[in-house]
Amino acid sequence: MAARQRIIPVRREYNRWVANQTLEDYALRFTAKSARQFSSNRISHTAIGAISFLALEAIGGAITLSYGTTNAFYAILVAAVAMLAVGLPISRYAIRHGVDIDLLTRGASFGYIGSTITSLIYAAFTFMLFAIEASIMSGALELALGIPLWIGYIISAVMVIPLVTHGVRLISRFQIITQPFWIVLNILPFIFIALMDWEKYDLWRAFAGIHHASGPPGTVADFNLVEFGAASAVILALMSQIGEQVDFLRFLPAEGQSRLRHRIAVFLAGAGWVVVGVPKLLAGSFLVVLTFSSGVSVDRAADPAQMYLTAFGYMIPNQTAAMLLMVAFVVVSQLKINVMNAYAGSLAWSNFFSRLTHSHPGRVVWLVFNVAIALLLMELGIYRLLEETLGIFSIIAMAWLCTISADLFINKPLGLAPPGIEFKRAHLYDINPVGVGSMTLSATIALMAHFGAFGPLAASLAPYLTLIVAFIASPLIAWGTKGKFYLARKPRQKWREESSITCSICEHPFEPEDMAWCPAYAAPICSLCCSLDSRCHDMCKPKAKLNYQVATVAKSFLPDQLVAKLATRLGRYCMAAAIAVTAIGGILAMIAHQVGTASPATADVVNRTILIVFFVFAVIAGIVCWFLVLAHDSRVVAEEESSRQNTLLLKEIAAHKKTDAALQDAKETAEAANRAKSRYVVGLSHELRTPLNAVLGYAQILERDETIPPPRQSAIKVIRRSADHLSGLIDGLLDISKIEAGRLQVYSNEINIQDFLDQIVDMFRPQAQAKGLEFRHDRSPALPQYVRTDEKRLRQILVNLLSNAIKFTDEGAVTFDVGYRSQVASFTVSDTGRGIAQKDLARIYEPFQRGEAESVRPMPGLGLGLTITRLLTNTLGGEISASSEKDKGSTFRVRLMLSAVHRPSTTPAAEKTIRSYSGPRRTIVVVDDNEDHRELMRQVLSPLDFVVLTAQSGPECLTLIEGVKPDLFLIDISMPGMTGWQLVTKLREAGQTAPLIMLSANIGDGAVAGAGEDNHNDAIAKPVDIRHLCDRLAVHLGLKWIYEADLPPAPAPQPTPQIIHPGVIHIKDLQQLGEIGYIRGIEAKLADLARNTDNVPFTQELGAYVQAFDLTGYAKFLERFSDNENRGDGTA
Secondary structure, eight states, X not given: OOOSSOOOHHHHHHHHHHHHHHTTTTTTSOOOGGGOOOOHHHHHHHHHHGGXXXXXXXXXXXXXXXXXXXXXXXXXXXXXXXXHHHHHHHHHHHHHHTOOHHHHHIIIIIOTTHHHHHHHHHHHHHHHHHHHHHHHHHXXXXXXXXXXXXXXXXXXXXXXXXXXXXOHHHHXXXXXXXXXXXXHHHHHHHHHHHHHOTHHHHHHHHOXXXXXXXXXXXXXXXXXXXXXXXXXXXXXXXXXXXXXXXXXXXXXXXXXXXXXXXXXXXXXXXXXXXXXXXXXXXXXXXXXXXXXXXXXXXXXXXXXXXXXXXXXXXXXXXXXXXXXXXXXXXXXXXXXXXXXXXXHHHHHHHHHHHHHHSOOOOHHHHHXXXXXXXXXXXXXXXXXXXXXXXXXXXXXXXXHHHHHHHIIIIITTTTSSOSSOOOOGGGSOSOOHHHHHHHHHHHHHHHHHHTTTTOHHHHHTHHHHHHHHHHHHHHHHHHXXXXXXXXXXXXXXXXXXXXXXXXXXXOOEEOGGGXXXXXXXXXXXXXXXXXXXXXSTTTXXXXXXXXXXXXXXXXXXXXXXXXXXXXXXXXXXHHHHHHHHHHHHHHHHHXXXXXXXXXXXXXXXXXXXXXXXXXXXXXXXXXXXXXXXXXXXXXXXXXXXXXXXXXXXXXXXXXXXXXXXXXXXXXXXXHHHHHHHHHHHHHHHHHHHHHHHHHHHHHHHHHHXXXXXXXXXXXXXXXXHHHHHHHHHXXXXXXXXXXXXXXXXXXXXXXXXXXXXXXXXXXXXXXXXXXXXXXXXXXXXXXXXXXXXXXXXXXXXXXXXXXXXXXXXXXXXXXXXEEEETTEEEEEEEEOSSOOOHHXXXXXXXXXXXXXXXXXXXXSSOSOHHHHHHHHHHXXXXXXXXXXXXXXXEEEEEEEEOEEOSSOSOOOOOOOOEEEESSSOOEEEEEOSOHHHHHHHHHHHGGGTOEEEEESSHHHHHHHTTTOOOSEEEEESOOSSSOHHHHHHHHHHTTOOSOEEEEETTTTTTOOOOTTTTSOOEEEESSOOHHHHHHHHHHHHTOOEEEOOOOOOOOOOOOOXXXXXXXXXXXXXXXXXXXXXXXXXXXXXXXXHTTSGGGHHHHHXXXXXXXXTOXXXXXXXXXXXXXXXXXXXXXX
């Protein structure tokens, strides 16, 4: 399936940042099995540290003052049993599946958006408990140090933030460090009180509350069911504490090393927190009676700071010391619990806003946000409304947690819900009616009871009514819906075998439980990136979205006409306004109820004021709702247009990808063909160079042979030039292949540019003059003596250009100019020849292409000269340009960077003829499977006084050198059987240290070297240049050559003899031989004519055309004699 959304870099960077923020303690996501490395002991200590909050003592004291010891005692015990029963399934599933309370809520019947409401409830619990604890600490600071409350509130709130920003590791370390101090000071005062004033325990048992008369010490206060229920309501608000326990419990491995120890740790760190909490509640109940009996006022007696100041007074008679100890204890206790409250609150707010806004600014932002709300509540005096606040909150919290527990304890074991906990957005319905319905129903009934709808008894027992309704409603709704709203789609089964899967958005690897397949991106996506995505519009679960679910329910209960009207803009506005006004009314009604209960005398005034506020807020809400509805419609239209354009763009991109794929295939096919061509060219060059090596080698030997008669020397030179010409053609083909493959090597050497240009001019001036052309040359005076460039490639460029100029010019002149300015040399070659048509200028650089005139007057050559010239010019970093006019000539200009060398390192010596070398005779072994090559090397080296041994194969070479220690080896690479590289390895293994020089027609042409390539000393390409071979021998053998004595100066040039007409018959014979291109016949005829010394000037002039294979010039030369048909001799 094609992806509809692209992963843009900004989105990826943001999601990676969020992932890095959350991976420290796996906030907002599944806790990976690999991260559950904490020991049971460490996590249990951390979680138990969360029970250090003094709000337990404050609540125990408050309900004892209001309802007496007996009612408080039974309320504590029964509420503890209820919290334990509800918390056990929650703890078990949290540790089994590695999820926090929010993710657990999603999978335990609430759905993805349904759990958003519970995140808000949980966040409210954390900041309320934070505010209560910080208020207790502020009271202690005021009592001991005289710090004003408002400053104490700020201190208590701010000092928690640094401890929470670094996540669970620092919190765990802090809890473990402070644990001994906290445990000792919790237990020690009660031991002293028991030893010193046991009668106070009897007084506590008899205390009936401030609203009733207490009996004498030793008696027990009466039990009252209504007051018992009221006390329970306050205690059961602490049920949300299981959420904080679960936030740390998820870091425990599913099974520990010791099963019993692991289970105890799981129990104490989870639901078993009430086992520690009950003694603290009872301690608060006892200490409030102790403090009240010591003369402290009712308003101050329920303050834990005052309670422990009285208790520490039994331990330390010194009031100041007891005061300081109390402050230390309260500060430590407050920090231990408030780091947990702040951490859990930041997670709850992160979960809440990440789902609604698809954004996460960082957990620290929500940490500060949570602390700021708690600070505001402290300044408003939440501690004074402790009972009223917690009484209502307990109903909401009970409805939420009892619904979760019922689903885990009843629905899943009975098969009414799927096993496991699914928490990913991609796999959940937005609203699961099981959890949302059960919570709404139980909370509504309990709130009605709390506000007196079912009488005073039901009002006091409203929290227990919540528990009962939740445990009944949850399985009934699950049975009625057949559990189909738990999973919108199932996870991929094949992923279970994977250890980790990489998220396509943030590119982090995660375990399969945390991954889902996203059809919008057509790739895997982690749960957090899925939550943060706002562009997919839940396309993976179209029937599980909130608007679809609401529309389905509406169509089931409302007329179609009404549903259609509600879907309009006005209908949506009415619904939004109704929801907003209802929420405002509910909040204001709750405030009116609280104020009326606290101060009945002012209830009427407050109610009228609240009514006015309600209408004002209702008008504001109506305006804001219009704004939100219109903004939503505009956003939807913009998103639809953006999605439509994005779809078109993606289709276009897909089409381009197909085109690119086709082009890539074509490119690969062309490259494969080009590689095949290159392999063919390289193979062909090898086959050509093998015989060419013998031809060129013997031609060089014969040129040096002074015994050959001068008439035959010219023939030998023709042989050598023909071999050089063929070698140049092969090099040209290979150069093209190398350049196309990007393997052409360019060298930067110091050259004497003046001598170099003189050689070029001396090479081409005679050719031009032999054709009857004027050769002009001019060079800039700014041209330095030495420059740095690749001499070989520059020579190729200039030779190609000048050869073409002379070849395609029949009359006139060829001009070769060299300019130099700012380290850039310009070489200009102009001629007065045939010129090039404008339409041919664009293709003259293509391989094997010729101009239009070539079809009329064909010239020798393959059409590679300009192709190679341009490729070499580009390789050297230069540029070539051409201008031409038909029948008027052409001009080619090459510009190259030739940096001047002011201090040349070496000055090349003039070439001399080598005759021998000084020192003892050296032995050279030539190994080649070709007998001609072996004989060639013998004839080259033996005259230079070398002892030459030859072998036709590697094994023969190894046998030959037994008992002989050669000074150097010349080894052919390509031999049948044992290759040259294998022979090199064998020689080195045999202890031969002599230099090894490799010979091959493939050196430099991309031939693949063998295993012995690191053991050789040098390599020379075939055909072998004898001068180059001698140079390498001198280097590797340390030779000092003995040169031939300088030759006497050349005789003064004689005047050009007059060319005599050889005769009509001879002219016709030569013309006929030229027409059929019979070169050997022409040479034989000229040799016959040369017997007459008068014909020598004629045969030499005409022979120059034959040697250059210039049959056109040959024909023109003979036409000069065809007009004198009646003459048998004379001048032309």
